[in-house]
Structures are given as C-alpha cells and as structure tokens.
Amino acid sequence: MQGLEKKIKDRASELLQSGAVDGIIGWEKGQFEYDPTPAVFTKETGLDNLCYNNFCGANLSKYLVGKITSDKKFAVLLKPCDTYSMNQLITEHRVNRSNIYIIGIGCNGHLNVEKIKAQGISGITAVSASDDHVNISTIYGDSKLAKKEILLGKCEVCRGNVHVIFDELIGEELQTPKPDDRFEMVAKLEAMTAEERFKFWQGELSRCIRCNACRNACPACTCRVCVFDNGRSGIEAKANASEFEEQMFHIIRAFHVAARCTDCGECSRVCPENIPLHLLNRKYVKDINEFYGDYQAGDIAEQRNPLVNFGDDDIEPTTVSDKGGQK
Amino acid sequence: MKKIALAKIDSLLEAISKDMNLFAPVDNKSTVNYAEWKSGDVAVFDKMTVRSAKDAFFPQCENMSKFSRDQDNKIIIDKLETCDKDFVVMGVRGCDIKAIAVLDKVFLSEPVDTFYAARRDHSILISLSCSKPEETCFCTTFGIDPAQPKGDVEMYIVSDYAYFNTVTAKGEKLISSLNNLLENAKDSDIDSAKVATRDIMCKLPLHDVTTDGWGAGVLEEMFNRPEWEQLSSSCIGCGTCTYVCPTCQCYDIRDYNGSNGVTRYRCWDSCMKSDFTMMAHGNNRTTQLQRFRQRFMHKLVYSPANNDGEFSCVGCGRCVAKCPVSMNIVKVIKTMGGEKL
Numbered sequence: 001m002q003g004l005e006k007k008i009k010d011r012a013s014e015l016l017q018s019g020a021v022d023g024i025i026g027w028e029k030g031q032f033e034y035d036p037t038p039a040v041f042t043k044e045t046g047l048d049n050l051c052y053n054n055f056c057g058a059n060l061s062k063y064l065v066g067k068i069t070s071d072k073k074f075a076v077l078l079k080p081c082d083t084y085s086m087n088q089l090i091t092e093h094r095v096n097r098s099n100i101y102i103i104g105i106g107c108n109g110h111l112n113v114e115k116i117k118a119q120g121i122s123g124i125t126a127v128s129a130s131d132d133h134v135n136i137s138t139i140y141g142d143s144k145l146a147k148k149e150i151l152l153g154k155c156e157v158c159r160g161n162v163h164v165i166f167d168e169l170i171g172e173e174l175q176t177p178k179p180d181d182r183f184e185m186v187a188k189l190e191a192m193t194a195e196e197r198f199k200f201w202q203g204e205l206s207r208c209i210r211c212n213a214c215r216n217a218c219p220a221c222t223c224r225v226c227v228f229d230n231g232r233s234g235i236e237a238k239a240n241a242s243e244f245e246e247q248m249f250h251i252i253r254a255f256h257v258a259a260r261c262t263d264c265g266e267c268s269r270v271c272p273e274n275i276p277l278h279l280l281n282r283k284y285v286k287d288i289n290e291f292y293g294d295y296q297a298g299d300i301a302e303q304r305n306p307l308v309n310f311g312d313d314d315i316e317p318t319t320v321s322d323k324g325g326q327k
Numbered sequence: 328m329k330k331i332a333l334a335k336i337d338s339l340l341e342a343i344s345k346d347m348n349l350f351a352p353v354d355n356k357s358t359v360n361y362a363e364w365k366s367g368d369v370a371v372f373d374k375m376t377v378r379s380a381k382d383a384f385f386p387q388c389e390n391m392s393k394f395s396r397d398q399d400n401k402i403i404i405d406k407l408e409t410c411d412k413d414f415v416v417m418g419v420r421g422c423d424i425k426a427i428a429v430l431d432k433v434f435l436s437e438p439v440d441t442f443y444a445a446r447r448d449h450s451i452l453i454s455l456s457c458s459k460p461e462e463t464c465f466c467t468t469f470g471i472d473p474a475q476p477k478g479d480v481e482m483y484i485v486s487d488y489a490y491f492n493t494v495t496a497k498g499e500k501l502i503s504s505l506n507n508l509l510e511n512a513k514d515s516d517i518d519s520a521k522v523a524t525r526d527i528m529c530k531l532p533l534h535d536v537t538t539d540g541w542g543a544g545v546l547e548e549m550f551n552r553p554e555w556e557q558l559s560s561s562c563i564g565c566g567t568c569t570y571v572c573p574t575c576q577c578y579d580i581r582d583y584n585g586s587n588g589v590t591r592y593r594c595w596d597s598c599m600k601s602d603f604t605m606m607a608h609g610n611n612r613t614t615q616l617q618r619f620r621q622r623f624m625h626k627l628v629y630s631p632a633n634n635d636g637e638f639s640c641v642g643c644g645r646c647v648a649k650c651p652v653s654m655n656i657v658k659v660i661k662t663m664g665g666e667k668l
C-alpha cells in the first residue's frame with residue numbers, strides 16, 4: 001500500500017505542477033491510522049498529507065457534484081467500486097465530466113474500524129495490514145485479526161478490480177477480496193414472514209437519529225434540496241416524530257434511488273448507529289435483476305435504467321403483485 | 328463506600344427500576360446507547376455510548392403543547408405536563424457530567440426552560456469513573472478528571488466489583504434504599520483504579536491537544552482564518568457530530584397539524600444543516616463553510632466569550648469517532664490552534 005501511496009503522490013504532484021488540474025480530490029492523513037478525511041489538495045506542499053491506506057473506504061465521487069458549476073478542473077482518486085458511482089453521476093448530468101480527470105486506483109479491500117472496536121478493542125494507536133491479517137496496537141495491548149473479519153461491508157461483496165471509467169490507472173494490479181454472496185441477507189429477509197421482517201426493520205431503524213449521514217453521503221442522493229429538508233414540502237422532518245416516520249424516510253429514500261443505486265455501500269458505512277441500510281437498496285437491486293434481467297447501475301455511462309426504459313417484455317405490475325413480488 | 332459484585336449488578340438495576348425509571352447505557356447488539364433499562368437488558372459500562380446522556384434531559388423530540396377546538400369552536404390550549412417523577416441516570420462519565428453543566432448554563436438561566444429544569448430536578452445522577460478510556464477521548468484538555476466525576480453518587484468499577492460513593496443527600500437516599508443488596512467497602516479500595524485511569528490518560532494519542540490560541544477575544548481573528556475553507560470542504564453537512572455531541576443544544580419548534588388539532592413539539596436541530604434557522608427571507612448561512620465554522624466557533628470562541636472562559640466541548644470524542652468523513656473538532660483545534668497537525 002505504501003508503494004502505491006507514493007506513486008499516487010508523485011502523480012498528483014506532476015498533475016498539479018503541470019497545471020493539468022487545479023486540484024486533487026483524495027484522502028488526507030488523520031490522527032489515527034483509521035481516520036483519513038476526504039480532502040481537496042490544491043497545493044503541492046499539502047500532498048505530504050495525502051494518504052492511501054486500508055481505511056480509505058469513503059467514496060469520493062460525490063464531492064464532484066458540488067463542483068459542477070466550477071470552471072476548475074479536478075482529478076479524483078476512485079477505487080473500482082467508486083467508478084460505478086461516477087458513471088451514474090455522469091448519466092444523471094450531476095457532474096461535469098469535461099472538468100474531471102479520473103485516476104482509477106487499485107484496491108485490496110478497505111477496513112471498518114467499527115468492526116475492530118466491536119471486538120472490544122479500544123485505545124488504538126496503530127494498525128498495519130498484510131494480505132490476510134491486520135495487526136492492531138493499542139495502549140492496552142496488541143491484537144491480530146483476520147482481515148476478512150473486519151472488511152467494510154461493501155468490500156465483503158466487492159464486484160472486482162475493474163474500473164468502469166478512468167483516464168488513467170495506478171496500482172490496478174491489486175486484487176480485490178473474494179466476494180461473498182451479495183444477496184444472502186436479502187434472501188433471508190425475503191424468507192421471513194411479514195411480521196418478522198417488520199420486527200427486524202423496526203429494531204434496526206428505531207436507532208436512527210436522523211442525522212441524514214446516509215443521505216448526504218449517498219452518491220445517488222443529489223437533489224439540490226431534499227424533500228425532507230424543504231419546509232414547503234409538508235413532510236420536512238428534522239427528527240423522527242414516530243416509528244412510522246423513521247420508516248417513511250428510509251423507504252422513500254430507497255425508492256428514490258432504486259435502479260440508480262450502484263450498491264456502493266456508503267449509507268451503511270457512514271451510519272453512526274450501524275444500521276444496515278444497504279439491505280433496503282439491495283432488495284431493489286435484487287428485484288430489478290429478477291424482473292428485468294441482470295442490471296448494474298453505473299456499469300456504463302449514459303445507459304437508461306430499466307425503471308425508466310419501457311419495453312414490450314417488461315413485467316406487468318399486476319403479475320408482480322399477484323405473485324406477492326415473485327416473477 | 329459500598330460495593331456489589333458485577334455478576335450481581337442486574338439485581339441492583341432491577342431494584343432501582345422497580346420504583347423509578349432507570350436510564351443507562353444499554354447494549355443493542357450493534358451499538359451502545361442510553362435507554363430506559365428494562366429487565367433483561369444488558370447494561371454496558373466499559374464502552375462509549377453513541378449518543379450522550381443529554382438525551383435524559385433534552386430528548387431528541389418532545390411534545391410541548393396541544394391545540395384543539397371545543398364544541399363551540401373555541402381554541403383549547405393544553406400545556407403538556409413536565410417531568411414529575413424522580414429518575415436515575417446511571418453510568419455518566421466525566422465528559423457527560425461536565426456537559427450537563429454546560430447545558431445547565433443554557434437551559435437554566437432566564438428564561439428557564441421548564442421541560443429541562445423539571446427533568447434536572449427529578450434526576451439522580453450516578454457518575455462513572457472511566458476505566459478504559461478510548462483513543463478518541465481528550466477530556467483532560469478541558470480540565471476534566473475522568474477518574475472521579477461528580478454525580479449524586481460516584482460509581483467505580485474495580486476488578487469484579489462496582490463501588491458506590493455517595494456525594495449528595497439525593498444520592499444518599501438512593502443508596503440507602505438499596506442497602507440490602509450492597510456490601511460495605513473501604514474508601515481506599517478504589518484508589519489504585521483512580522491512579523491507573525489518570526496514568527492511561529497521559530498515554531492516549533490525543534492527550535496533548537491544547538486549546539491554546541482559542542477562547543474569548545479571538546473572534547475576528549479566528550472567524551476570518553483561511554483554513555476554514557479547506558477544513559469545511561470535507562464536511563458533508565450531515566449533522567452527526569451535533570446529534571452525538573453532549574453539549575450541542577440547538578432545537579427547532581414546529582407544529583404538527585393532525586386531524587385532532589395541532590401538536591407543538593420541539594426537536595434537535597443542527598447548525599450543520601442547510602435549513603437551520605430558516606427564516607422568511609431565507610437562510611442566513613448559505614454555504615457549508617459558514618455552517619461548519621459556526622459549530623466550531625460556538626464551541627471554542629463564542630462559548631468561552633459568554634461563559635467566563637468555559638469551552639462548550641468536553642472532549643468526549645464522539646464526533647471524532649462518528650463523523651462519516653473523519654473531520655472533527657480535534658482536527659479543527661490543531662489546524663488553527665497552537666499545535667499544528
């Protein structure tokens with residue numbers, strides 16, 4: 001990883017120096033190993049702090065939405081999974097492609113510090129990873145964990161090390177982790193009775209504090225003013241007034257990103273209450289695959305998704321409801 | 328000083344919750360949060376809660392009054408009852424204890440917030456001495472001693488026992504009602520644990536964070552610093568930091584228009600959000616830079632300017648642990664304050 005970080009820094013420095021770009025969107029070193037912050041580097045001197053380690057899970061593509069009206073050109077570091085979001089943003093005209101220089105960077109899976117802490121590990125002072133193990137030093141002693149156990153949720157089901165859009169690649173030879181079955185948990189939820197499922201989601205969503213981190217981090221949520229922030233919408237909400245409302249927010253959001261969600265995993269990664277929000281979106285992904293044939297949002301820029309693309313062999317809504325959701 | 332074996336602590340919680348609501352850090356499998364403890368719940372005293380103890384006094388959402396019409400179409404105003412029953416908040420760490428003092432200054436000075444005041448009057452606080460501080464903790468920066476926080480009762484966990492030291496008359500009353508469950512202990516039983524905690528504090532990675540350069544009197548200078556732009560460019564404006572923060576105190580008052588009249592409620596608000604303090608003419612902070620700056624200027628400059636130098640951050644580290652993009656008050660303090668990152 002350190003070799004790769006060096007290569008990225010060198011390339012970033014060249015790009016800034018030559019004036020090819022005005023800024024680089026990357027990750028800045030934090031105070032612990034596990035807290036790099038997405039940052040815009042505009043001066044070569046700042047590049048010392050550019051970092052690419054095992055905790056760069058944040059998807060940087062959304063930072064370009066705010067730059068759509070800027071006349072500056074930005075390079076952005078994207079992992080394979082992040083490139084799907086970029087394609088989707090291009091498709092939806094939410095970014096200005098001509099002002100973006102995409103550096104696809106290699107990835108061998110990123111880690112979730114919450115999973116480390118869930119093992120009772122705290123006081124973390126250093127983390128170093130090898131291919132399958134992670135050594136964690138803390139002020140209370142050292143631990144060694146299997147990397148597989150502490151991968152970010154999205155990396156457990158990684159779609160592979162292909163960048164679907166890029167201008168250049170660095171470190172693409174890195175191998176992404178072998179994926180688990182992406183739909184296993186969705187299938188489990190489908191197999192539950194309605195009451196069991198309701199209980200499951202009530203248990204999870206009742207922890208929601210409506211910080212809206214899931215929405216704000218989501219690269220598919222790019223409305224200028226979200227309906228839930230708009231005082232004139234009649235459904236603006238700063239807190240969950242009831243258990244019903246917390247479900248409304250999440251279900252409406254899931255519907256709004258259906259067929260546009262690339263399953264990038266940001267929603268669950270950022271949730272401070274560890275709510276598995278991706279399962280809602282993944283249910284729609286699974287349904288769309290079953291109803292319309294395999295579809296991956298963002299694998300090609302400018303493609304029309306099945307929900308907005310009427311075809312003669314589209315499934316009839318009545319068929320879906322008659323069969324209780326089964327095709 | 329009294330003690331009970333940790334293995335039997337549930338019997339104590341059971342006894343307290345028989346007569347009163349008991350608010351304690353409860354494990355709900357993926358996170359630990361303060362919640363009303365009920366028989367069967369697992370109370371967790373060695374992990375930081377996601378949300379703070381402020382929830383007990385200043386809940387995220389509460390109804391304030393109801394308006395409806397009677398048969399003659401006259402408007403009836405129902406003022407909702409404020410808290411009138413004693414309750415216990417257990418396991419409150421030093422940072423959260425100090426945070427309550429910060430909130431008291433806001434809610435208990437004129438005009439007094441009756442909802443908050445009633446809850447404060449009826450609460451019995453059992454503070455908790457930290458035994459396993461986390462790397463995100465930096466309470467000592469704000470002069471807090473996590474080894475001995477002041478509550479009505481102080482609680483210490485040392486090897487297999489929980490110790491209780493009563494401090495106030497309220498605390499004395501509670502502990503004496505539990506006497507049949509507690510054993511006598513020596514005051515000195517907890518001394519080594521206190522020393523150990525203070526030692527750990529000096530080893531934590533954030534122990535040297537200082538507020539040098541911040542405080543009252545640097546408003547103009549800090550407000551105009553160019554670093555805000557770079558720092559705020561990471562922030563996604565989610566408000567997580569404000570909701571998990573034990574001292575963040577902003578709220579919004581809204582009317583919910585239902586079929587049976589109108590309910591007026593208040594809920595937490597966040598200066599990080601785009602619709603914060605929205606007025607008829609629009610919003611007075613229009614960029615994330617302005618919103619971001621507000622949060623940190625409030626904690627590190629405006630608060631000390633208005634409260635005899637008291638900052639309104641207590642170093643609990645929750646925003647450090649929970650910000651989805653790992654931007655936080657420590658990075659702000661270090662970038663612009665005395666010590667550079």
Ligand code: SF4
Binds near residue numbers: 081082155177
């Ligand atoms: S999902 Fe795959 S490409 Fe994306 S961060 Fe995880 S391992 Fe890397």
Ligand code: SF4
Binds near residue numbers: 271
């Ligand atoms: S990030 Fe989590 S807590 Fe925040 S609004 Fe989304 S689900 Fe709720």
Ligand code: SF4
Binds near residue numbers: 652
């Ligand atoms: S600082 Fe972090 S937690 Fe706070 S609003 Fe910004 S992104 Fe959210």
Ligand code: SF4
Binds near residue numbers: 626645
């Ligand atoms: S600003 Fe952060 S560290 Fe300070 S009291 Fe609030 S949540 Fe805790």
